[in-house]
Amino acid sequence: MTNPLASLQAPSIADLEILAQEAFARLPREFRRLCDGVVIRVEDFPDDETLQEMGCESPFDLLGLFRGVGLAQAGAVMETGQFPNMVWLYRRPILDYWAEHEESLGDLVTHVLVHEIGHHFGLSDEDMEAIEAAAG
Template identity: 45%
Template sequence: MSDKSSLPAGWTGTAPDADALFAMAEAALETMPNVFKPHISGVVIGIEEFADDETLASLDIEHPYDLTGLYEGRPLTERSIGESGGMPDRVTLYRIPILVEWIEMGEKLEGLVRHVLIHEFGHHFGFSDDDMHALEDMA
């Protein structure tokens, strides 16, 4: 990769670790429109190397490099006002597939993390893919 401007700040030549990806996700959250922030404040963000075999099978995904992020929970559009309890919603970012896509696409890593995060939060809001693209353009 010859364009050093696409490297993450503080990059030392090794692949950014889970903590670095988490910091990028937190920074991306700050770019979300204020109207959405109260609705995503309780969503847990996690970083894992890859999705496990069970997750991949449940999504009919054959190769672990094909899944960069996953929303687990119940979209806001499917909830009732009287619901309580249960596990918090979760967005998982898969570090290795994100890094592979970063290398292949040559875009800024922070931008890719932001893109994956916004897409997964879109599922939390019950958005269509078109809605998610509009949200990303707003953020």
């Protein structure tokens, strides 16, 4: 009999995109409204420019990144030429972290997503913990 574990593969970019969309949909409505229309992208690693800008020593140092301006700061109208709010989740660093900790992959993706958005809006760690708990 073949071991069922022998055919397992690491979650793909598409798999993490699904986890991220599901996690975002479970977040409290008030929190999701902070970045209405947010685009969530999953890439294997941050690009070199981002690593340099963030002062990272390794491409594994950064699990995610938020770039944009939320409705709380910018009002309801997007200015011409303004990019949408974006959250990048970096698959390989997330998988590396996941392999070393006792946490489900879905919970880890939710945590990174909440913290990237929450830190951008100045939420406290306690606020973000409550949001994660509300997301289940």
